[in-house]
Amino acid sequence: MSAALDTEAPDTEAGVAAIVAAAAAAREPLSIEGNGTKRALLRPVQAARALSLRNLTGITLHRPQELILSAWAGTPLPEIEAALAGHGQHLIAEPPDLSALFGTDRPATLGGVVATNLSGPRRIAWGAMRDHVMGIRAVDGRGEVFRSGGRVLKNVTGLDLCKLLTGSHGTLGVLTEITLKVLPAPPAVGTLAVPVRDLAAGVAVLSAGLGSPYGVSGAALLPAGAADFGLSGPVALLRIEEFSEFVAYRLRRLREELGGTVLDEATSRPLWRAVGDAGLLRAAAADAVWRVSVQPTAGPTVAAALRQAFGARLLLDWGGGLVWAAGPATPKAHAAVMAAAAASRGGFTLFRAPEPLRAAVAVLPEEPAPLAAIGRRVKAALDPQGVLNPGRMRAGL
Amino acid sequence: MxxxxxxxxxxxxxxxxxxxxxxxxxxxxxxxxxxxxxxxxxxxxxxxxxxxxxxxxxxxxxxxxxxxxxxxxxxxxxxxxxxxxxxxxxxxxxxxxxxxxxxxxMNRILEVDYANRLAVVEAGVTNLGITKYVEADGFFYAPDPSSQLACMIGGNVSMNSGGAHCLKYGVTANNLLGLKLVTIEGEVFEIGGRHLDAAGLDWLGLLTGSEGQLAVVTEVTVRILRGPEGARAMLAAFRSNEIAGQAVDAIIGSGIIPVALEFMDRPAIHACEAFAHAGYPLDAEAMLIIEVEGSVAEQDLLLGKLKEICTRFDPISLRVAQTAEESVAIWKGRKGAFGAVGRISPDYLCMDGTIPTGELPSVLRRIGEMSEQYGLQVANIFHAGDGNLHPLIMFDANDPASFAKAEQFGADILTLCVEVGGCLTGEHGVGVEKRDLMGVQFTAKxxxxxxxxxxxxxxxxxxxxxxxxxxxxxxxxxxxxxxxx
CATH class of the missing domain: 3.30.43.10 (Uridine Diphospho-n-acetylenolpyruvylglucosamine Reductase, domain 2)
Structure with a gap:
């Protein structure tokens, strides 16, 4: 994939629909993107043309008292975050800014973050991006607009196509407008940093924190510390976000139980950004990057296997259950990731890699055969001509 | 019919x-x-x-x-x-x-894993059965539908059940990790797992709330959470639905996320008070039950702030529980609401729409007008934080005309919910009841x-x-x- 694609970037939903309808009529596949910041994620799309949502922008509804925000899919995430911050609110799932990881200076769009279901450290306590998508407007593979969900916080009317499209990487529909649940941003934040002897001990600390009554909203493990933040060795991090009186009290209680030192707000904010953005993974430019999701206690097992297989650089989040790994972009390293995820009954994503590797391997785990068959029928129902991001998630889909 | x-x-x-x-x-x-x-x-x-x-x-x-x-x-x-x-x-x-x-x-709890904060249970385990099993260790399963004593987790998954505490903890879909499914063809497979955000399409999200349309759920892996140090409730009574609605806006705008924020209108207050003798203010037009969590000192601080906010809206009465027992007393009437309405009317339909919370006063006014028009009483209970409205329409099932009117009244309320930007059902599901209204909310496409x-x-x-x-x-x-x- 390169930026040399012939790209159309309409500024209306009708424009999006017309382009998809024409592509369907001509049976010409489209690469669907926002600002194109995550082109190196998953498989390369075999398409001569791209449809970008980058000009379909703007916040269409923000009712702070109703905890609801709607915006066109191409709206840059920083614009949404700024609008929310103006009312003391934030995006609950804390979607990461992966521009450094993907080597781009453009901001991610709302549509891109929802289509890839990207969530940050707060996911462990407050849910994923997909948990807060209350409504969507989208264009299906025929070029027809449809909606699912709505603009209220509780809605079980009909099949939940919001969930189906969130994380579908543009393969089932082109998201045009998204409505999110938002929440007040806690005014204060603090962190307990607990040095640990190894990763298993680190996950035990994280489990103790998450199993405490103190509302831990981030639980990460840095195998090699974080020199920029004065943290060395394997260190477990527990975050509290609350009113300031509560943060001090809860960190004190956690420290009485688990030891460690308390990091203040000025350190905590950039530290957790660096966890979410995977900056602390310190992936080399040529490295491939994987995300493995397993039950938290299996995180150290996966980490050990990948270290042994290819000397992986590692960063663990979500209580130890999300393992970020960086290493050589080779099929051999990828096979080690697949094996480690399978051995722990978890899943993996080839998150960043040069195109040849992404084209050659399964970037996501295989699905059970009956489910794969259902998946093909669902794809055919929403995109009968197969024009939307074909092959992005799986070969032939 | x-x-x-x-x-x-x-x-x-x-x-x-x-x-x-x-x-x-x-x-x-x-x-x-x-x-x-x-x-x-x-x-x-x-x-x-x-x-x-x-x-x-x-x-x-x-x-x-x-x-x-x-x-x-x-x-x-x-x-x-x-x-x-x-x-x-x-x-x-x-x-x-x-x-x-x-x-x-199929009612066995197969596994509880505190380190990974999950439980694997069969579909026929009751909702409360999960919490009862883990509460001695300080954990709970968050979604708490009113029927939680009886309803089963397989049904909760099928309907994506909510409850009074989902403003903070989310609904069923937000508290699941994996499912074991059987397709109509008899194929067995698992989706999700014991980990978060399984790679690939979000089948777990699609299946949750699919009302038995897609597959049969036989096993469920749920997230279990450690409970807070404690929780306490307060009660605030106001002179009108409008004023109570403004208080709700101010609470949400203050940055406090109460773990529950329940609204009852005058008929609901009276029905519940007659039944439960919870000490509800009978001169109020609307009442809020607000619950917060944390240590005792944290509860005091939050309840103090909430009291201050409510005071700005000329309340008829404010009652802050000082103990867990006083909280239970405040909740007593609300938790018995269905029974209470059942006592004053031989039968009732429990409706379940969601509206943008800002529309509450106008929607309640319209429901009041419809109530007069149909000649049927209605009591409204509302999860005010998330806009989920439960009008209880009272009728007599022995009178076919009364039932037909109640059904039409309910359909009118749900249509109104959609008109003001809401939806047909917030947590009860479409089932047969709202099936024929789907065209109100969705296009043919x-x-x-x-x-x-x-x-x-x-x-x-x-x-x-x-x-x-x-x-x-x-x-x-x-x-x-x-x-x-």
């Missing part, structure tokens, strides 16, 4: 043969076919509708579920999955030619796409047919369906 599809004569004609085959698959007492013993299964929480099924099967294992579904699929027999039968929307209402697949015997997704799982439309989707254009309603075998 809502129309049900004509039974398939070829299925009815082979009833004895089918029952014998079900007995062969499920030896012992797991097959019910005697009319008297079918009676308990002829309805669910929407008890105005009754229809005995062809037979009821009560499997003990996933393998038995698979064998039963394989057989029914081969024979073209419709299947209605059922948990505890508490659905308020008729989600488990049988059809005359259908086999009811009851999951209540949108319904077609949902039907296509249903067909991808259940091409012959044998799973829980005649629910969720209007009968027009519904393949389950065609007189003769092609048989798969």
């Amino acid at each position: 809502i129309r049900l599809p004509d039974p398939k004569p070829e299925v009815l004609a082979r009833r004895e043969e089918i029952v014998a085959a079900l007995h062969a698959i499920l030896p012992g007492d797991g097959v019910i076919s005697e009319p008297l013993r079918l009676k308990p299964y002829e309805t669910d929480g929407l008890s105005a509708y009754r229809q005995p099924p062809l037979a009821v099967v009560l499997p003990n294992t996933t393998e038995q579920v698979a064998a039963l579904l394989r057989y029914c699929h081969g024979m073209g027999i419709r299947v209605v999955p059922r948990g505890a039968g508490t659905s308020l929307s008729g989600g488990a209402l049988p059809l005359a030619d259908a086999v009811v697949l009851g999951l209540m015997r 949108e319904l077609d796409l949902q039907r296509a997704v249903k067909s991808a799982f259940d091409p012959d439309w044998l799973l829980n047919p005649a629910k969720v989707f209007p009968l027009e254009g519904n393949p389950a309603f065609a007189p003769t369906l092609p048989r798969a075998a």
Whole structure:
């Protein structure tokens, strides 16, 4: 994939629909993107043309008292975050800014973050991006607009196509407008940093924190510390976000139980950004990057296997259950990731890699055969001509 | 009255043969076919509708579920999955030619894993059963529908059940990790797992709330959470619905996320007070129950702030619980609300729309006007934080005209919910009850796409047919369906 694609970037939903309808009529596949910041994620799309949502922008509804925000899919995430911050609110799932990881200076769009279901450290306590998508407007593979969900916080009317499209990487529909649940941003934040002897001990600390009554909203493990933040060795991090009186009290209680030192707000904010953005993974430019999701206690097992297989650089989040790994972009390293995820009954994503590797391997785990068959029928129902991001998630889909 | 599809004569004609085959698959007492013993299964929480099924099967294992579904699929027999039968929307209402697949015997808690904060349970475990199992260790399962004593986790998954505490903790969909499923063809597989955000399409999210349309859930991996240090409630009573609505806005705007924020209107206050003697202010037009969590000092601080906010809205009374017992007293009336309304009216319909919270005063005004127009009383209970409105419409089921009016009144309320930007159902599901209103909320195109997704799982439309989707254009309603075998 390169930026040399012939790209159309309409500024209306009708424009999006017309382009998809024409592509369907001509049976010409489209690469669907926002600002194109995550082109190196998953498989390369075999398409001569791209449809970008980058000009379909703007916040269409923000009712702070109703905890609801709607915006066109191409709206840059920083614009949404700024609008929310103006009312003391934030995006609950804390979607990461992966521009450094993907080597781009453009901001991610709302549509891109929802289509890839990207969530940050707060996911462990407050849910994923997909948990807060209350409504969507989208264009299906025929070029027809449809909606699912709505603009209220509780809605079980009909099949939940919001969930189906969130994380579908543009393969089932082109998201045009998204409505999110938002929440007040806690005014204060603090962190307990607990040095640990190894990763298993680190996950035990994280489990103790998450199993405490103190509302831990981030639980990460840095195998090699974080020199920029004065943290060395394997260190477990527990975050509290609350009113300031509560943060001090809860960190004190956690420290009485688990030891460690308390990091203040000025350190905590950039530290957790660096966890979410995977900056602390310190992936080399040529490295491939994987995300493995397993039950938290299996995180150290996966980490050990990948270290042994290819000397992986590692960063663990979500209580130890999300393992970020960086290493050589080779099929051999990828096979080690697949094996480690399978051995722990978890899943993996080839998150960043040069195109040849992404084209050659399964970037996501295989699905059970009956489910794969259902998946093909669902794809055919929403995109009968197969024009939307074909092959992005799986070969032939 | 809502129309049900004509039974398939070829299925009815082979009833004895089918029952014998079900007995062969499920030896012992797991097959019910005697009319008297079918009676308990002829309805669910929407008890105005009754229809005995062809037979009821009560499997003990996933393998038995698979064998039963394989057989029914081969024979073209419709299947209605059922948990505890508490659905308020008729989600488990049988059809005359259908086999009811009851999951209540699959009631084992298979595993609890505190380090990973999850529990693996069979579909027939009750919602409260999970919390009871782990609460001694300080944990709980968050979604808490009013029926939690009886309702089963498999049904919760199917309906994506909510509860009073979902403003903070989310609904069922937000508290699941994995499912074991059986397709109508009898294929068994798992989605999700013991980890967060399984890679690939979000099948877990799609299946949750799919109302038995896509597959049968036999096992559920739920997240369990450590409870807070404590919780306490306060009560605030106001002079009008408008003022109480403004107080709700101010609370949300203050940055405090109460763990529960319940609104009751005057008829609801009076019904609950007469029943529970909870000390509710009878001179109020609207009342809020607000609950916060944390240490005692944290509760004091939050309740102090909330009291200060409510004071700005000229409250008739404010009552802050000083102890856990006083909190229980405040909740007592609200928790008994359904029973309370049942005492003053022989029957009631519990509606379930969601509205943008800012629309509450105008919606309540319109509901009041409709109440006069229909000559039927209504009490409103509202999860104010998330906009989920439960009007309880009182009627007399022995009077067909009264029931017809109540149904029409309910349909008008739900249509109003959609008109002001809300939806038909916040947590009870569409079932049969709201099936024919789906066209109010969705375009034909949108319904077609949902039907296509249903067909991808259940091409012959044998799973829980005649629910969720209007009968027009519904393949389950065609007189003769092609048989798969």
